[in-house]
Each structure stands twice: as C-alpha cells, then as structure tokens.
Amino acid sequence: MDNRQQIHLENLSLRYRGIETSALKHISVDAEFGHVIGIIGNHHAGKTSLCRALAGIVPTIISGDVTGTIQVGSLSPNLDWQKYNQQTGVVLQNPAGQLSGLADTVADEIAFDLINQGVPADQIKRRVLNVADQLGLGDQLNQSPGTLSGGQKQRLAIATAIVTDPSILVLDDPTSEMDPLGRQHFFSWLVSVEKKTIFIVSNEVDDLCEIADQIWVLKAGELVAAGKPLTVFNHLKPDWQLAEPTVFRLAKLMKWSIPGGADEFPVTNQQLEEAYYAAN
Amino acid sequence: MPQIEISGLRYTYPEHSFQVEIDRQSFDSPLTAIVGQNGAGKSTLLKLLIGLITPQEGTIMINGVSIDELKPQAKLKQIGVTFQDPDDQLFNATVQKEVAWGLSQIESDQLMIKRAADQALVAVGLADKAAENPYDLSLSERKLLTFATVLAINPAIYLFDEPMMSLDWPSRKRMTNIFHQLVKSGHQVITITHDMDWVAAEFSTVHVMAHGQITFSGTPSALFGNSGLVKRVGLLPPRIMTITRALGDHSVYLTPEDYCREHKQVANNLN
Amino acid sequence: MNEPNSILQGSVAHRGWTSVIDPVTKLLMALDLALLSFCFTNLLVEIALVFVALVILLISKAGKSAVHAIEFSSFLIFTMLIIQGLFYSHNQTLLVSVVGIRFYQEGLLYAATMGCRIFVIILATSFFMTTTTVSENSKYLEQVGLSYKAVYVLMSVCYILPEMMANMKKIQMAQRARGINQQKTILEKIKSILPVLVPLVIKTLDQSMERSIALRLRGFNSPHRVALKSANLYRHEMVNHRGLSLLAIILIGWKLWIIGSKFI
Numbered sequence: 066m067d068n069r070q071q072i073h074l075e076n077l078s079l080r081y082r083g084i085e086t087s088a089l090k091h092i093s094v095d096a097e098f099g100h101v102i103g104i105i106g107n108h109h110a111g112k113t114s115l116c117r118a119l120a121g122i123v124p125t126i127i128s129g130d131v132t133g134t135i136q137v138g139s140l141s142p143n144l145d146w147q148k149y150n151q152q153t154g155v156v157l158q159n160p161a162g163q164l165s166g167l168a169d170t171v172a173d174e175i176a177f178d179l180i181n182q183g184v185p186a187d188q189i190k191r192r193v194l195n196v197a198d199q200l201g202l203g204d205q206l207n208q209s210p211g212t213l214s215g216g217q218k219q220r221l222a223i224a225t226a227i228v229t230d231p232s233i234l235v236l237d238d239p240t241s242e243m244d245p246l247g248r249q250h251f252f253s254w255l256v257s258v259e260k261k262t263i264f265i266v267s268n269e270v271d272d273l274c275e276i277a278d279q280i281w282v283l284k285a286g287e288l289v290a291a292g293k294p295l296t297v298f299n300h301l302k303p304d305w306q307l308a309e310p311t312v313f314r315l316a317k318l319m320k321w322s323i324p325g326g327a328d329e330f331p332v333t334n335q336q337l338e339e340a341y342y343a344a345n
Numbered sequence: 346m347p348q349i350e351i352s353g354l355r356y357t358y359p360e361h362s363f364q365v366e367i368d369r370q371s372f373d374s375p376l377t378a379i380v381g382q383n384g385a386g387k388s389t390l391l392k393l394l395i396g397l398i399t400p401q402e403g404t405i406m407i408n409g410v411s412i413d414e415l416k417p418q419a420k421l422k423q424i425g426v427t428f429q430d431p432d433d434q435l436f437n438a439t440v441q442k443e444v445a446w447g448l449s450q451i452e453s454d455q456l457m458i459k460r461a462a463d464q465a466l467v468a469v470g471l472a473d474k475a476a477e478n479p480y481d482l483s484l485s486e487r488k489l490l491t492f493a494t495v496l497a498i499n500p501a502i503y504l505f506d507e508p509m510m511s512l513d514w515p516s517r518k519r520m521t522n523i524f525h526q527l528v529k530s531g532h533q534v535i536t537i538t539h540d541m542d543w544v545a546a547e548f549s550t551v552h553v554m555a556h557g558q559i560t561f562s563g564t565p566s567a568l569f570g571n572s573g574l575v576k577r578v579g580l581l582p583p584r585i586m587t588i589t590r591a592l593g594d595h596s597v598y599l600t601p602e603d604y605c606r607e608h609k610q611v612a613n614n615l616n
Numbered sequence: 617m618n619e620p621n622s623i624l625q626g627s628v629a630h631r632g633w634t635s636v637i638d639p640v641t642k643l644l645m646a647l648d649l650a651l652l653s654f655c656f657t658n659l660l661v662e663i664a665l666v667f668v669a670l671v672i673l674l675i676s677k678a679g680k681s682a683v684h685a686i687e688f689s690s691f692l693i694f695t696m697l698i699i700q701g702l703f704y705s706h707n708q709t710l711l712v713s714v715v716g717i718r719f720y721q722e723g724l725l726y727a728a729t730m731g732c733r734i735f736v737i738i739l740a741t742s743f744f745m746t747t748t749t750v751s752e753n754s755k756y757l758e759q760v761g762l763s764y765k766a767v768y769v770l771m772s773v774c775y776i777l778p779e780m781m782a783n784m785k786k787i788q789m790a791q792r793a794r795g796i797n798q799q800k801t802i803l804e805k806i807k808s809i810l811p812v813l814v815p816l817v818i819k820t821l822d823q824s825m826e827r828s829i830a831l832r833l834r835g836f837n838s839p840h841r842v843a844l845k846s847a848n849l850y851r852h853e854m855v856n857h858r859g860l861s862l863l864a865i866i867l868i869g870w871k872l873w874i875i876g877s878k879f880i
Contacts, residue, residue, distance in 0.1 A: 107513040108483035126829050155833050162826030165834070166779070167771055169751040183840035211782075214383040225834065241510060244383045244539050245581040268513070271584055308514045311542065311584040315601035319608070334591055341592055395793055417795055426793045432822075433783075433790040436814035446811075450795035480818060494794065 072096040072262060077133035079111075079118050088114035090286040091133070096279050098138045101255070101263045103273035103294070106283035107306060112266045113158060115283065116237045119264055120155045121146045137233055137262060151182070153233040154226030160219040160242065164210050171197070171213070171221060172206040178229050196228045201250060215242030220251070227258075234258075236265040252276055271310045274298065274332040282307065295336065299329040312337045320344070347408055347423070347501040347533045348373045349394065354403035356393055365389045365557040367403075374550035375528040377535045378543075378565075381554035382579040387537045390554065391506055394535075395426050407502070418451045425500035429507045431487040440466065440482070440490055441475040447494040458497075465497035470519055485513045492520065503527060505536040509543060521547055545569060545583035545599040553578050570597040634676045634747035638850035639756045642748065644860035645672075646740035651867040653736040655874075659725070662732035669739035673746075682742045688781050689738045693731040695809060700727035717803065738777070745778070758843040765837055772824065780820050787815045 072095065079089040089111045096102055106112050114123070121142025123129040135141055142149045157163045168174040172193050179189045197203050200220045205213060210221060219242055226234060240248045252272040255263070267273055273280065274294040282290040282297060284305055290297050298313050316322070316330040316337055323329045323336060324343035331337040349372040357364045365386045379387050392398045394405060396412045405412045407423050415423065428434070437443040444462040452458055466472045469489040474482060479490055488511055495503060509517055524534050524547070538544060544551055545565045553561035553568065555578040561568055569575060569582045581587070585598045598604040653665050673682055701711075704723030711721045744753075750771060757767045796808045835841075 107515060108485035120833065122829055122833070126832050150833060150835065153833075155830075157826065157830060159826060162823055163830030163833075164827075165831060165836070166827060167750050167754050167768065169749045173751050177836075178834045180843075181835040181838045181841045183838070183842045185842075216383045242383075244381075244579070245541055246382065246579050248539075249581060306515045308517075311601060312588055315585065315588060315604060318601050318605040334588060337588060338591060392789070397789055397793060421795045428786075428790050428793070430786070432819055433787045433815055434794060434811075436811045447794050 071098055071136065072100070072102070072138070073134065073136040075134040077118060077131070077135060079114050079123055079129060079131050081123070081127070081129045086286075088286055089118060092288045093133075094281065094288055094291045096291075098262055099260060100278035101265065101276055103277035103280045104264060104266045104283065105268070105270060105273065105280060105307060109285065110283040111286040112283055113237055114286070115281075116155075116235050116264065116266060118142070120153060120235045121149055122155075140233075151229070152231050153235060154229065154231040156219075156222045156226050156234075156236045156239045158237045158241075160215070160222040160239075163222050163225070164218070169209060170207050171202055171210055174210050174221060175202075175224050175228050178225055182229060192228055196224045199227075199254060200224045216240075216244055216247045219243055220247070223251070232261055234261055234263045234265075236263065236267075238266050238268070240267065240269065248272070268308070270298075270308050271312070274310045274312070275334065294332045295323070295329060298332045316340055346373060346375065346531065348406075349502065349533075349535075350404075350406040352404055352406075354393065354400050354405065356389065356398065356400040358389075363389075363557060365393065365400075367559055370552075370559055370562070372533070372535055375533055376524065376548050377533070377550045377552065378548040379535065379537045379552045379554060380539070380541070380544060380580060385554040385578075386557040387554050388506055389557075391426070391504055391537060394504060395424050396420065421451050421498060422500055424502045424504060425495035425498055426504040427488075427491045427495055427506065427508065429510055431484070431491045434491060434494075435479040435487060438478060439476055440471060440479055443479050443490060444493050444497050448497045451498065461497045461499070462493075465493040468496055468523060469493045470516075484511045485516050488512055489516055489519075492523070496523070500532075502533045502535065505534070507538060508536055509538060509540050517543075541569075541581055542583045542585075542600075545585070553580070555579070565599055566597050569599070636849065636851045637747075637856070638853050639744070639748050639753045640760060641850075641853065641856040641860065642744040644857065644864065646737070646744050648860055648863050648867065649740040650733075650737045651864055651871070653733045655867055655871050657729065659729055659732070662729055662736070666732050666735045666739065669736050669743070673739050673743045676743055676747050682739075682746050684781055685738060685742045685777060686735075688777065688784065689734060693727075693734060696731060696734075697724060697727045698806060700724065700730075741777075755843065764841060764843075768831065768836065772827070776820065776824070779823065780816060783819050783823075784812060784816055787812050787819070 077092040080087040280297040321340040351370045354367040700723040701719040707720035709721040
C-alpha cells in the first residue's frame with residue numbers, strides 16, 4: 066500500500082528520560098492525510114505527549130525515547146525533522162509560552178515565522194494581515210502581545226502557527242482560555258480550513274464531533290479507540306469516564322436513533338436532525 | 346445564608362481607563378455564576394469582592410461588615426478564593442503540607458489542621474497523593490489541590506475564577522458534587538465561568554457582566570430565554586438550545602434531561 | 617512610553633534624545649557602569665554610581681516600568697541583606713539583634729556593596745530596556761552582525777526581569793488571598809518570602825523552557841532567516857561604540873591588573 070497519502074502510526078511509544086513508565090504505549094493507527102483528527106482523554110492519558118511526538122518535540126527538543134513509526138503523508142518527524150517542521154504548525158498548551166517575546170506588536174509576532182523562513186518583506190505584510198483577519202485579530206495588530214487577554218493570546222498563537230501555510234497542524238487544547246463566542250469562531254474557522262491535516266486535542270467533545278473526521282481516545286498512554294465520531298461515541302466504555310456530546314445525550318434520552326438500523330445515536334447536529342425527522 | 350452587598354462601587358485601573366461600576370447588587374443566592382466575555386471585568390469584580398484591590402468609591406459588605414473593616418484572619422474565615430492558574434500559589438514540598446499551610450494561617454491546633462487537611466484531600470480525590478510534590482501532579486490535579494486548600498479552611502463564601510478550566514471530565518463531575526454539598530451545608534458558592542452548559546445545568550442564579558457592569562441578574566432560564574440579551578452581551582445559549590432551535594423549537598431548555606422531561610410530559614398529556 | 621516599532625510602519629518618528637542613541641551604545645554604557653562598580657570596592661563610590669545610573673534613568677523619562685524594576689530589585693536585595701547579615705562567613709562584629717536573630721556588620725556591609733552593584737546593573741539595563749523596544753533591539757543587534765541565537769539569549773536575559781515581575785504580581789495576589797500579608801515580626805516576614813519565591817522560580821523556568829521549545833518550532837535558527845532593517849535613525853554610532861568599548865577594555869584590564877598584583 067502507498068503510504069504517501071496516509072497518516073500512519075505504528076507501535077509508537079514515548080518515554081521521557083528519568084521517568085519509568087511510558088507516556089505513550091504501542092500506539093498503532095491509520096488515518097487519511099488531510100483529515101481532522103480529534104484527540105480526547107483525561108489527565109495522564111498522554112494527549113500532550115502525543116502532540117509532542119506528532120510535532121517531533123520529543124526527541125528533537127525535549128529528550129526522550131521515541132520508538133515506532135510516525136508517518137504523516139510523505140513526511141516523518143523522526144527522519145528529517147527540519148523538513149517536517151517547516152510543514153508543521155504547532156500550538157502548545159500554554160499560549161503565552163510560545164510567543165517569541167521579541168516582538169513589540171501582534172503584527173511583528175505573527176511575522177516572526179515568516180522572517181525566519183526568509184519570506185520577502187512585501188509578502189510578509191500581506192500574509193500577516195490575511196491571517197490576522199482570519200482569526201479576528203485585525204484590531205489588535207498594533208497592540209503589544211502582552212496586553213492581550215488569554216483567549217486573544219490563543220488566537221495569536223494559532224495565527225503564528227498557520228501564517229507559514231503548513232500542511233500539518235498540531236493543536237493542543239487551543240481554546241481553553243477562550244470565551245464562548247471566541248470558541249465558536251475558532252471552530253467555525255477550523256471548518257473553513259482546507260487541505261490541511263489537523264490534530265487537535267480538546268475537551269469540547271460537541272465541537273470535535275462537528276469538525277473531526279476521526280476521534281482518537283487515549284487512556285493511560287494507550288489508544289483505546291479510534292474511528293468516526295459516530296462510532297467512537299456510540300461505543301464509549303464507562304470506565305474511560307469521558308464526556309458525551311449534548312446531541313448524543315439528547316438523542317439517547319429521546320431514543321432518536323440514526324435511520325437505517327445500526328442502533329446508533331447521532332453525534333452531530335445534522336445527524337440529529339435526520340434522526341429527529343425519522344422518529345417524528 | 347451568607348450575604349454580600351455591594352453599593353455605589355466604582356473602580357478604575359490606574360494604568361488604563363477600564364472601569365468597573367456596580368450601583369447596587371447583592372449576592373445572596375446559594376449557587377451563583379458570573380458570566381461575560383473576556384475583558385468584561387469579571388476577574389476585577391472577584392478581586393474587589395475579596396479586598397485584593399480597593400475601590401475608589403463605594404462599599405462591599407459581607408454579612409453586614411464592610412470588607413475593609415474585617416481583620417485578615419476573619420476575612421479568611423468569611424471568604425475563600427481560588428484563581429485560574431494553580432501554579433501561582435503552590436510552593437510547599439508535599440500536597441499535604443500545601444493544604445495544611447493555608448489552614449495554619451488561621452488555626453494553630455496541629456491535630457485539627459491535619460484532620461481538616463486530610464478531609465479536604467479526600468473530598469477532591471487526592472488523598473493517595475498526599476506525600477507527593479505538588480508539581481509532580483497533572484494540571485487537573487494541581488487545580489483540585491488549590492480547591493482543597495480552600496476547602497480545608499471551610500469559609501462561609503467560596504469564590505472561584507474559572508474552576509472548570511483545565512479540569513478533565515471526572516474532576517468536573519467531582520467539583521460539581523462538591524459545589525452542591527457546600528450549598529447543602531449552608532455555604533455560598535460564587536464562580537466565574539465561560540461554560541454556559543454548566544451554568545444552565547447547575548446554577549440557581551447568574552449575573553452577566555459586560556463593559557464593567559452587571560447588566561443582568563436572574564435565573565439561567567430567564568437569561569437564556571432572552572436571546573436578544575444573550576446576543577447583545579456576547580454570550581451563547583447552552584448547546585441544548587442551539588440544537589432544539591434547529592429543530593424548530595424555540596422554548597427554553599437547560600439540559601437534554603429538561604427537554605426529555607418536557608416532551609414525555611406532553612406525550613403523556615396527549616394520551 | 618515608546619511607540620511600537622512594527623512591520624506595518626515605514627519609518628519611526630523622532631522621539632527624544634534616547635531614540636538617537638543606538639542599542640549597542642546603550643548596552644556598552646550599561647556594561648561600562650557595571651564594570652566601574654566591580655572595579656571599586658568602596659561603598660561610597662558604589663552609592664555614587666547608583667546615583668549616576670539613577671539620574672540617567674530619570675532624565676530618560678523611563679516612567680513607571682523603571683520604578684517597578686527598582687521596587688522588584690529592592691525586594692531581591694532586601695532578601696540578600698538578611699541572608700548575608702545572618703550567615704556571611706566573615707561575620708564577627710554584632711551590629712543589632714532583633715528578636716533573638718543576630719545581624720553582623722561584616723555581612724551587612726558586604727551585602728550593601730553587592731546590593732549597590734546589583735542596583736547599578738539593574739538601573740543601567742533598565743535604561744537600555746525602557747528606552748528601546750524589544751523589536752528595535754533585536755533588529756539592530758542582528759543588523760550589526762550578531763547571530764540571531766545570540767540576540768535571543770541576550771534579549772531573554774534582559775527581559776526576564778519584567779516577565780518575572782508580571783509573574784510576581786499575580787503570585788503575590790494569589791498568596792495574599794491565602795493570607796500571607798498578615799505577618800508582623802521579621803521572622804514571619806522572612807518566612808513569607810518563600811510562598812512567592814518558589815512559584816516565581818518554577819514558573820519563570822517553565823516559561824523559559826516553553827519559549828525555547830516554541831522558538832525552535834517556529835524556526836528561529838533557520839539558515840534562511842532574513843533580518844529586517846530597523847527603521848530608527850541613530851547618530852554617532854561608530855564613535856560611541858569605539859569609545860565605550862575602549863573604556864570597557866581599560867576597566868577590565870585594570871581589574872585584572874589589581875587581581876594579578878595580589879599574587880606578585
């Protein structure tokens with residue numbers, strides 16, 4: 066099989082130096098390149114470690130033992146990290162921590178990655194304005210990054226990650242500090258993103274179901290489920306202790322199952338509408 | 346029920362022109378949520394309520410006593426608070442010591458301190474981690490630890506700034522249970538939050554802040570039933586309402602269970 | 617306060633005398649002041665140097681941020697005074713005894729001299745930091761030929777203080793809410809330093825680590841990097857650089873000669 070158009074993890078394990086137990090244990094999974102993958106799990110599940118492995122932070126920047134295969138399309142962080150990293154945008158858990166601290170303004174902060182890549186000055190300005198506009202930071206361009214609210218800083222972090230137009234995005238809980246409207250804008254923006262492979266860790270299961278092609282469920286470093294949101298949430302095990310999407314809870318209570326017989330309940334708004342009209 | 350009374354409050358930041366202004370407001374409901382957009386003044390209000398910043402005008406009374414007349418120790422017994430980021434406060438070598446330290450600010454009986462600290466750790470589910478270093482815990486656990494430091498002191502009023510932020514699902518359920526237990530034992534809980542589903546499902550009163558002012562006070566049903574207001578102050582209704590509206594139903598529902606109850610009722614009446 | 621220096625602007629308007637001095641000149645001024653304070657051991661000279669640095673800072677209209685910097689360093693120096701006063705190895709002459717805790721003259725004198733030196737360094741670097749913006753500094757330093765890695769290291773050392781101050785403000789707030797402001801005796805006050813210091817150190821370390829990860833990810837050491845031109849106009853760059861460098865070399869030479877002559 067040609068792996069070039071695939072996301073392919075095989076027997077992926079990760080152990081940090083000086084810590085006995087592995088943070089990730091023998092993860093094997095395949096997905097399609099260009100898909101959105103939602104990653105969920107509780108604390109100590111290994112979500113952040115998986116992001117670090119997918120971004121190549123471990124072992125390239127933080128030392129640790131990574132074994133197994135990570136292949137995203139034609140690229141792999143473990144074979145040629147420099148090349149992989151140029152194609153990857155990463156948003157870390159703490160948005161304030163990833164600002165360069167070397168920029169007076171939001172505009173300069175966004176421009177930082179482009180300057181590093183040697184993009185000509187006239188192009189930089191155009192791309193910065195475009196990205197700021199997409200993420201609703203147009204009014205903040207001349208503000209100092211330090212004066213932004215937590216939610217705005219997260220949007221700035223996302224802007225810096227996408228300004229180089231990477232083909233892979235790794236987002237570790239990118240909306241944790243956003244208010245409801247900010248979160249809604251972010252997820253509708255994410256739907257509009259095309260031709261990117263996106264790995265996103267989030268607690269917002271409702272939003273993930275709407276945008277993700279696949280959901281990966283982690284528990285204590287192991288991948289316990291992977292598949293379409295509909296399948297994953299219809300087969301949650303109680304001991305995983307995970308939140309269920311509101312749509313799913315409502316449909317289960319009202320016994321509105323997906324038309325067509327598999328006795329599954331909807332997880333997206335659209336599926337719910339279909340189930341509703343089939344039942345009523 | 347403990348009570349907070351605000352009157353004629355005005356606070357302006359020295360470095361910029363942002364102003365919090367609250368003419369008259371009482372906090373007397375057992376479970377209160379303060380909601381609003383980023384930058385609406387929620388955290389400033391919280392700092393004013395515990396006397397961390399002093400207003401230029403107006404008074405805040407806690408159970409009939411002005412906040413600046415309360416002695417520090419008495420204040421700790423009246424009002425306990427946790428902030429968004431647990432890493433702003435953890436400094437002791439073990440989880441147990443961290444909880445005991447807070448309590449030792451108002452209590453000298455070592456036996457009592459130990460007992461209260463142990464109880465608080467059991468309540469938040471960290472009893473088996475008592476001997477660990479706080480910074481070896483996960484972020485979710487560190488946040489629970491900051492709750493334990495306040496639970497051990499057992500103040501009359503609890504204030505939380507974004508308690509659900511960075512908590513995983515089991516911890517959220519645990520905290521919600523703790524909130525209800527506190528209310529049952531006569532405490533008052535006031536919390537700032539962005540989570541509208543949680544507000545709709547659990548809270549009896551909600552205050553909306555916008556531009557430094559409280560623009561709405563009432564029940565979650567009253568707030569979310571007024572879609573014009575919700576939009577104006579930059580909020581969203583709980584998810585269940587977005588879903589049911591898409592189905593052409595414009596009534597107010599706070600939870601999926603709520604909807605189910607209502608519709609089973611209708612079905613029963615029809616029979 | 618400085619105008620933001622941004623990619624969105626063409627050139628920067630004239631903003632008073634400090635804006636025509638280039639960042640390297642300012643850095644060399646800070647270095648020379650620091651070297652001067654290390655060449656002398658006399659407390660009076662040190663105090664004079666603190667005064668000079670303070671005057672430079674004040675006439676540059678540095679404003680509030682400098683005042684905060686001074687407040688913050690006073691906190692660090694106060695901590696040092698106490699520790700040295702108590703534990704300095706050459707302590708002999710008892711100066712004062714507070715509630716059974718003994719402070720010695722040697723330790724306090726030593727700490728005072730060290731404190732002045734730290735003050736000189738802080739005031740001089742505050743001048744550098746408050747009169748130029750981060751973007752301006754890094755652009756200029758990169759322009760004069762420093763590698764971006766070196767620029768970054770230098771900048772992060774300079775800007776760790778404001779970052780720590782912002783952290784400390786939040787931490788103090790959180791700890792005050794837990795009741796640490798009610799200490800009355802000196803012993804209790806000393807004890808109350810710990811609840812602020814521990815989170816402060818851990819948080820600052822954490823942030824620097826996270827930042828260095830983020831910078832690698834964002835390709836800051838990429839060979840393709842093209843430095844942006846600074847939009848500021850400076851005067852007498854070469855003369856200032858040469859003169860101040862010469863002074864620095866003389867001071868270092870002098871200090872080395874003094875150290876060397878002890879062994880002869």
